[in-house]
Amino acid sequence: MNNPISALVVMGVSGCGKSCVGESIAEQVGGYLIEGDTFHPPANIEKMSKGIALTDDDRVDWLTRLGQELATALKTHERPLLACSALKRKYRDRLREAVPGLGFVFLELSREEAASRVGNRPGHFMPASLIDSQFATLESPQGEPATLTLDATLPIETLGQQAADWWQAANTIR
Numbered sequence: 423m424n425n426p427i428s429a430l431v432v433m434g435v436s437g438c439g440k441s442c443v444g445e446s447i448a449e450q451v452g453g454y455l456i457e458g459d460t461f462h463p464p465a466n467i468e469k470m471s472k473g474i475a476l477t478d479d480d481r482v483d484w485l486t487r488l489g490q491e492l493a494t495a496l497k498t499h500e501r502p503l504l505a506c507s508a509l510k511r512k513y514r515d516r517l518r519e520a521v522p523g524l525g526f527v528f529l530e531l532s533r534e535e536a537a538s539r540v541g542n543r544p545g546h547f548m549p550a551s552l553i554d555s556q557f558a559t560l561e562s563p564q565g566e567p568a569t570l571t572l573d574a575t576l577p578i579e580t581l582g583q584q585a586a587d588w589w590q591a592a593n594t595i596r
C-alpha cells in the first residue's frame with residue numbers, strides 16, 4: 423500500500439527552477455500552482471533586494487501563510503502545487519503540519535549554476551550575492567517521506583514529466 427500525495431511543493435535554492443518546473447508539472451497534471459514568492463511580506467522582499475538573507479524569524483509568518491494557502495487550495499482545486507524554497511527541515515515540517523500527505527520535489531543544482539541563472543534572470547528582486555546564504559541554509563530533504571530529488575540541469579519539460587509521473591504513481595492504487 424502506497425501513501426498518496428495530496429499536494430506538492432517544488433523546492434530548492436533560488437534559481438533552481440521552482441517556478442518553471444512548477445508550471446510544467448501543473449500543466450502536465452492539470453494542477454494549480456501557488457507561487458510562494460508572491461506571499462513574502464514587503465519587508466522580506468526589501469531585505470532580499472538589498473542583498474540581506476532572510477532569517478528563521480523572517481520566514482515564520484510566510485510559511486504559515488503558505489501552509490494556509492495550500493490547505494485552502496486542496497479544498498478548491500485538484501492537485502495543488504507550491505513553488506517555495508523550503509530550505510530547512512523545520513520549514514518543510516511546518517508545511518507538512520498544514521497539509522497532511524504533502525510531497526516534495528527537490529531540484530538539485532550546483533552553486534555555480536544557481537548563481538549563473540540568478541545573475542542572468544532579468545527583473546527579479548533576488549541578487550546573485552545571496553546564493554551562498556541559500557546554500558548555507560539548505561538542508562537536503564533526501565530521506566524525508568514522499569520526497570523526489572531531481573537533477574535541475576535537465577530540461578524543464580523532462581523535470582515536469584518526471585515529477586508528474588512520480589506524483590501519479592504515488593496516487594495509483596495497486
Ligand SMILES: Nc1ncnc2c1ncn2[C@@H]1O[C@H](COP(=O)(O)OP(=O)(O)O)[C@@H](O)[C@H]1O
Nearest residue numbers: 436437438439440441442539543574576577578
Ligand atoms: N531546467 C532548467 N534548465 C535551464 N534553465 C532553467 C531550468 N530551470 C529554470 N531555468 C532558468 O533559470 C532561471 C530561474 O528559474 P526559476 O524557475 O525562476 O527558478 P526559481 O523559481 O527556483 O528561482 C530562469 O531564467 C529559468 O528560465
Ligand SMILES: O=C(O)[C@H](O)[C@@H](O)[C@H](O)[C@H](O)COP(=O)(O)O
Nearest residue numbers: 435436437459476481507508548
Ligand atoms: O527562503 C528564502 O530565502 C526565499 O524564499 C528565497 O529562497 C527565495 O528564493 C527568494 O524569494 C527568491 O525567489 P526565487 O526562489 O524565485 O529565486
